[in-house]
Amino acid sequence: MATRKNDSILFRWIKGIIHNKKALSGSLLVLSFILIAAIGPYITVDPNAFLDTPLSPPSFSHWFGTTGQGQDVLAQTISGARQTLIVGFATGFFVVLIGALIGGISGFYGGKVDDVLSMIINIFLVMPGLPLMVILASWLPPGPLTLTGVLVITGWAWNARVIRSQMMALRDRDFVSAAIVSGERNIRIILIEIMPRMLSLLASSFIGASIYAIGAQVGLEFLGLGDVSTITWGTNLYWASNDLALLTGSWWTFVPTGICIAFVSFGLTLINFGIDEVTNPRLISERNWRKYLPKGKGNDGITPVIKTHA
Amino acid sequence: MSTSIQYLLRRLGFYAIAAWAALTLNFFIPRMMPGDPASIIFARFRGKLNPEAMVALRETFGLTDEPLLGQYFTYLKNLLSGDLGISIAYFPQPVTEIISTALLWTIFLAGTSLIISFSLGTLLGTLAAWKRGGRLDSFLPPALAFFGAFPYFWLAMVALFTFGFGLGWFPLRHAYGDAVTPGFNLPFMIDAIYHAFLPALTMVMVSLGGWMLSMRNTMITTLGADYITFARAKGLPSKMVMLKYAARNAILPNFTGFGMALGFVLSGALLTEIIFSYPGQGYLLLEAVRAQDFPLMQGLFMTITLAVLGANWLVDIAILFLDPRTRR
Numbered sequence: 001m002a003t004r005k006n007d008s009i010l011f012r013w014i015k016g017i018i019h020n021k022k023a024l025s026g027s028l029l030v031l032s033f034i035l036i037a038a039i040g041p042y043i044t045v046d047p048n049a050f051l052d053t054p055l056s057p058p059s060f061s062h063w064f065g066t067t068g069q070g071q072d073v074l075a076q077t078i079s080g081a082r083q084t085l086i087v088g089f090a091t092g093f094f095v096v097l098i099g100a101l102i103g104g105i106s107g108f109y110g111g112k113v114d115d116v117l118s119m120i121i122n123i124f125l126v127m128p129g130l131p132l133m134v135i136l137a138s139w140l141p142p143g144p145l146t147l148t149g150v151l152v153i154t155g156w157a158w159n160a161r162v163i164r165s166q167m168m169a170l171r172d173r174d175f176v177s178a179a180i181v182s183g184e185r186n187i188r189i190i191l192i193e194i195m196p197r198m199l200s201l202l203a204s205s206f207i208g209a210s211i212y213a214i215g216a217q218v219g220l221e222f223l224g225l226g227d228v229s230t231i232t233w234g235t236n237l238y239w240a241s242n243d244l245a246l247l248t249g250s251w252w253t254f255v256p257t258g259i260c261i262a263f264v265s266f267g268l269t270l271i272n273f274g275i276d277e278v279t280n281p282r283l284i285s286e287r288n289w290r291k292y293l294p295k296g297k298g299n300d301g302i303t304p305v306i307k308t309h310a
Numbered sequence: 311m312s313t314s315i316q317y318l319l320r321r322l323g324f325y326a327i328a329a330w331a332a333l334t335l336n337f338f339i340p341r342m343m344p345g346d347p348a349s350i351i352f353a354r355f356r357g358k359l360n361p362e363a364m365v366a367l368r369e370t371f372g373l374t375d376e377p378l379l380g381q382y383f384t385y386l387k388n389l390l391s392g393d394l395g396i397s398i399a400y401f402p403q404p405v406t407e408i409i410s411t412a413l414l415w416t417i418f419l420a421g422t423s424l425i426i427s428f429s430l431g432t433l434l435g436t437l438a439a440w441k442r443g444g445r446l447d448s449f450l451p452p453a454l455a456f457f458g459a460f461p462y463f464w465l466a467m468v469a470l471f472t473f474g475f476g477l478g479w480f481p482l483r484h485a486y487g488d489a490v491t492p493g494f495n496l497p498f499m500i501d502a503i504y505h506a507f508l509p510a511l512t513m514v515m516v517s518l519g520g521w522m523l524s525m526r527n528t529m530i531t532t533l534g535a536d537y538i539t540f541a542r543a544k545g546l547p548s549k550m551v552m553l554k555y556a557a558r559n560a561i562l563p564n565f566t567g568f569g570m571a572l573g574f575v576l577s578g579a580l581l582t583e584i585i586f587s588y589p590g591q592g593y594l595l596l597e598a599v600r601a602q603d604f605p606l607m608q609g610l611f612m613t614i615t616l617a618v619l620g621a622n623w624l625v626d627i628a629i630l631f632l633d634p635r636t637r638r
Contacts, residue, residue, distance in 0.1 A: 119324075119327070122324065122328070123327065123328045123331045123332075125570060126325070126328050126569075126570075126573065126618060126619060126622055127328065127331075127332055127573065127615055127618075128572075128573035128574075128576050128577060128614050128615055128618045129573055129574060129577050130576070130577030130580055130581075130595075131577075131580075131595065131607075131610055131611040131614045131615070132335075132611060132615075134595060134598075134599060134607060134610075134611070135336070135339060135607055135608065135611050136339060138599060138602065138604070138607060139339060139340055211459075215461050216577075218461050218464075219461060219462075219463065219577070219581050222461075222463060222581065223581075223584075223595070223596060223599050224596075224599055224600065225599060237463075237464065237467075241467070241585075245467075246467065246470060246471055246475055246482075247475070247482075249471075249475065249476075251468075251471055254464065254467055254468075255468070257464075258460060258461065258464035258465075258467070258468070261459075261460070261461060261464065262456070262459040262460040262461075262464075263459075265459035265460075266455065266456050266459040269455055269458075269459060
C-alpha cells in the first residue's frame with residue numbers, strides 16, 4: 001500500500017514536470033548535460049593530449065580551438081562536465097541531508113535544543129563563505145573529496161534554516177499531535193509522517209544547493225584550490241587565466257566552459273521555478289483562472305475599486 | 311527606546327559569539343587537519359624561507375611546545391592586540407599592514423556595487439510587482455535569472471575581454487592609473503571611478519536579479535493586503551500607494567536579506583577583483599593562495615568575517631529605524 005502511494009506521488013511529479021513548460025525545458029537542459037558528462041569522454045579526443053599549436057582559434061579540426069597547452073577545448077569542456085556535476089550534485093545531496101537533520105531536529109524539538117542549534121545555524125549563515133572555504137581547502141589535500149567537504153561545511157546552514165521553519169509549521173498540525181498521542185516514536189514521526197510532506201521543499205533545496213555548489217566549486221578551482229591536474233570546468237578556467245587568455249585574446253579558452261556552467265545553473269533554476277508552480281496550489285489555481293479572466297485584469301488578487309493606473 | 315537598545319545589544323552579543331566562533335575555527339582548523347600543522351608548513355617551506363621567517367611563522371600560529379589551551383590563549387591575546395602575524399609572501403611585512411590598504415579598495419568597490427544593485431533591484435522589483443504581468447515583469451526576471459546563472463568572475467572575464475581588451479574603453483587592471491597621485495584630488499577620484507566602473511558593472515549585473523525577484527515577491531503579497539485596497543479606495547495617488555504604502559513595508563525582508571547576502575556577494579566581489587587585478591582583499595587572497603601564505607589567508611578570513619559581522623549590525627540598526635515594530 002505504502003509503495004503504491006509513493007508510486008503515485010512520483011507519477012504525479014513526473015506528470016507535473018512534463019506539463020510545466022519551465023520544469024520541462026529545465027529538466028531537458030540539465031539531462032542533456034548529464035548525458036554529455038556520462039558518455040562525453042568516450043566520444044571526444046584525448047583532452048590531455050598536445051594536439052596542435054597552443055592557443056589556435058576555433059577551426060574545423062578543433063571546433064572550439066586549443067588551449068595554452070595545445071589541448072582541444074571542446075574535449076576539455078566535455079570531459080570537465082563529469083567531475084563538476086558529480087561534486088555539485090553530491091554537495092547538494094549532503095547539504096540537504098545535514099540541513100534536514102539539523103533543521104528538522106531543531107524545528108521539531110524546539111526549546112533548548114532549538115536555541116543551541118539555531119545559534120549554530122545563524123553563526124554559519126553570517127560567516128562569509130569564500131574565505132572560510134579557502135582556509136579549509138588550503139589545508140586539505142586538493143581533490144573532489146576536499147571540494148565536496150568544504151562546500152558542504154560552508155553551505156548547509158541556509159537549508160537547515162529553511163527546513164527548520166517548515167518543520168516548525170508542520171509540527172503544530174493535527175496529524176503530528178495525533179501521531180504523538182498514539183505513541184509513535186519521535187524518529188518515526190519525523191521520518192515517516194513529516195518528511196514526506198516536505199518532499200517538494202527538499203527537492204528544491206537540493207537543486208538550490210547544487211546550483212550553489214557548482215558556482216562555488218568553479219570559483220575555488222579557479223583560485224587554484226582544486227586538483228589542477230584533473231579536468232573540470234573550474235580548472236579549465238584556472239588554466240585559461242594562467243595561460244593569460246585575456247591578454248592573448250584567446251576568448252575560446254574560457255567562453256565555452258562559462259556558457260556550460262550558466263546553462264546548467266539556469267536549467268536547474270528553471271526546474272526550481274517549475275517545482276514551485278507544480279506544488280504551490282495558489283500559483284496553479286491562478287494559472288487556471290487566468291484564461292477565464294479578461295487579459296491583464298484580475299490577476300493581482302485585488303478587486304478593482306478605482307482605476308489606479310491608466 | 312530602552313527596548314531598542316536592548317535589541318541592539320542582544321544582536322551585538324550574537325555577533326560577538328559569531329566572531330569568537332570564527333576565531334576559534336581559525337585556530338582549530340590547522341590543528342584538526344591530518345598530520346601536524348607545524349610539520350606541514352615547515353615541509354612546504356623548507357629551504358624557501360630564512361630562519362627568522364620560520365620563527366615568525368611559528369609564533370604566528372602559536373605552534374610552540376605549550377599545551378593546546380595555552381596556545382589558544384596566546385593566539386587570542388595576539389589577535390586582540392591587533393597582531394595577525396607576519397606575511398610569508400611579503401616577508402617581513404605584518405599582515406595587518408598589508409590588509410588595511412587593500413580593505414579600503416574592497417569596501418569602495420564591493421560597497422558601491424552592492425548599494426547600486428540593492429537600490430536598483432528593489433526599485434525594479436517594486437515596479438514589476440506593481441504592473442504585474444506587464445512588460446517589465448515578464449521580460450526582466452528571466453533575463454536577470456540567466457545572467458545570475460553565470461559565475462561572477464566569468465562574466466567579469468568576458469566584460470574585461472570585450473570592453474577592456476577588445477574595444478579598449480576601459481583600463482585592464484588596477485584601481486587607478488600611473489598618472490594620478492592618490493589622495494583627495496579630483497583627477498584621482500575620477501580615475502578611481504573609471505577603473506572601478508567595469509568591475510562594479512559586472513557585479514551589479516549578476517546580483518541585480520536576486521534583489522529584484524525577492525522584492526517583487528514580497529511586494530505582491532503586500533499588495534494583497536487590505537490596507538492597500540483601502541488606500542486605493544480612498545483615492546490616493548497611485549505613486550503614493552506604491553511607494554509609501556506597499557514598498558515601504560515590502561522592503562523589510564529585502565533589508566534582512568541584505569545582511570544575509572553580504573557574505574555571498576563579497577565572495578563574488580573577491581573573485582571579480584582577481585580578474586581585474588583590483589588591489590583589494592580578493593587579489594590578496596589569490597596571492598596568499600599562490601604563495602601558500604597561511605598567516606595572510608587567516609588574516610583575510612578574520613578581517614572579512616569581522617567586516618561582514620559589523621555590516622550586519624549596521625543593517626540591524628537600519629531595520630530598527632525602518633520598522634517601528636522592532637522599536638516597541
